[in-house]
Amino acid sequence: MSGWVAACSPGDIDLEDVMRFDYEGRTFAIYRSPDDEYFATDGFCTHEKAHLADGFVMDDIIECPKHNGRFNYKTGQAKGAPVCVNLKTFPVKVEGGQIMIHTD
Amino acid sequence: MTAVDLNPARNPKRDYSLVGQSTKWAIETGLASAEWYHSDVSRKTMKELMRRSDAPAIRDTILWFALILGSAAGAICFWGTWWCVPFFLVYGVLYGSSSDSRWHECGHGTAFKTRWMNDVVYQIASFMLMRNPVQWRWSHVRHHTDTIIVGRDAEIAVMRPPNLLRAALAFTGLLDFRFSLPTLFRQAFSGLNAEEKSYIPEMEWGRAVVAARWHVAIYITTALVALATWSFLPFMLIGLPRIYGSWHMVLTGLLQHIGLADNVVDHRLNSRTVYMNPVSRWIYWNMNYHIEHHMFPMVPYHALPRLHELVKHDLPEPSPSMWHAYKEVWPVLLRQLRYEDYYLRRELPPTARPYRDEFHNFTLPAAAE
Numbered sequence: 001m002s003g004w005v006a007a008c009s010p011g012d013i014d015l016e017d018v019m020r021f022d023y024e025g026r027t028f029a030i031y032r033s034p035d036d037e038y039f040a041t042d043g044f045c046t047h048e049k050a051h052l053a054d055g056f057v058m059d060d061i062i063e064c065p066k067h068n069g070r071f072n073y074k075t076g077q078a079k080g081a082p083v084c085v086n087l088k089t090f091p092v093k094v095e096g097g098q099i100m101i102h103t104d
Numbered sequence: 105m106t107a108v109d110l111n112p113a114r115n116p117k118r119d120y121s122l123v124g125q126s127t128k129w130a131i132e133t134g135l136a137s138a139e140w141y142h143s144d145v146s147r148k149t150m151k152e153l154m155r156r157s158d159a160p161a162i163r164d165t166i167l168w169f170a171l172i173l174g175s176a177a178g179a180i181c182f183w184g185t186w187w188c189v190p191f192f193l194v195y196g197v198l199y200g201s202s203s204d205s206r207w208h209e210c211g212h213g214t215a216f217k218t219r220w221m222n223d224v225v226y227q228i229a230s231f232m233l234m235r236n237p238v239q240w241r242w243s244h245v246r247h248h249t250d251t252i253i254v255g256r257d258a259e260i261a262v263m264r265p266p267n268l269l270r271a272a273l274a275f276t277g278l279l280d281f282r283f284s285l286p287t288l289f290r291q292a293f294s295g296l297n298a299e300e301k302s303y304i305p306e307m308e309w310g311r312a313v314v315a316a317r318w319h320v321a322i323y324i325t326t327a328l329v330a331l332a333t334w335s336f337l338p339f340m341l342i343g344l345p346r347i348y349g350s351w352h353m354v355l356t357g358l359l360q361h362i363g364l365a366d367n368v369v370d371h372r373l374n375s376r377t378v379y380m381n382p383v384s385r386w387i388y389w390n391m392n393y394h395i396e397h398h399m400f401p402m403v404p405y406h407a408l409p410r411l412h413e414l415v416k417h418d419l420p421e422p423s424p425s426m427w428h429a430y431k432e433v434w435p436v437l438l439r440q441l442r443y444e445d446y447y448l449r450r451e452l453p454p455t456a457r458p459y460r461d462e463f464h465n466f467t468l469p470a471a472a473e
Contacts, residue, residue, distance in 0.1 A: 017151070047245075048249060055402070056154040056402050063213075065400075065401075066248065066401070067248055067249070067401070068212045068214065070213070081238075081242070081245075081308065082241070082242065084305055084307060
């Protein structure tokens, strides 16, 4: 099943931080930017399968905890070695006090 | 601490090639790209530790360049007299040893908050070290994925059985120089070899060759200046510090993993934290907290002492000094000459979680049969 899925409440994520969301055997990373906007990407780094939710958010960058690979979590763009493959991103909306992500 | 004598029949003979039998064994057993042990640190605390700042690295880099330029000026000024020697001693360590820690931290992208600052210092330090900046970025990625996994880690400094003559000569910088400079020339003129291609993605091969060509061009220019001025001084300033100034890098760097376990997935077993004097820590940018660095590579060098305080209850007792660490490891190296599976297993404090060493234990029943 896919489509819009309630992932968490806005208060579950600190400003400029990330949290992990598992759904139907898949792992996503949900971000709250310094401007209080929400974004979502695949939960694993495209370099070596590390959980991005254990990484570090700086402005619009998520840094992988394993090798410091960096992505723009808003666009999914890989920002250079050791990450070469972009992250998949997913639409996010806040509705009814919930952060919803579109898992397609 | 205790030293553990393992049955050599359990594992295949170590093959340090990155495309050989040990590589295959590491992949088959799941040692390659495994999940590693981490001490517990709360997310809130870890975020504070990971926070980046330009200020400490800018301060240290200004001081670094000022000392390099000052000592170079003194060496040039007194060239031809014995008074130039102390200036070269300082210049050599700053060029041939401090560059290693700058290369390392900027390669991780943790030294500065600003990306381009990391990149600039990384390129300069790579040149000083005669390291191809593209190749070594990837070799270090592999070192963090597969730390001291034989056949996978491209940065194992002392292999087993240890070549003690080679380890001693490392302090002179000669062996590394003899390897690094020809490697740059080979990469510049005929490209990467099979081992390098095993850990550098294909899309980066061209960049690696271009980087090698830039380095080679600077060395050729240095040689031309030396010829034109009929002086050895240009080599003393560019290139040779990699020989006469690398002793501190080797002194501190060898201790990172020497004599400890290989083929395990717990950094507490294969890495070493050593307390050091403040000068060495500045030169080394706190990489003496090496277990902590491997467990949490996103923590900048200036936050490692704080991280150490938070997790030390879960780590082996740090070596109290470099002297103590070498004294402890020397008999282990001697024993490894005859039994290469022998290693130093450092005791954990009672407050620590047990070692994650299932890859060692996994073959013990077979050994007991």
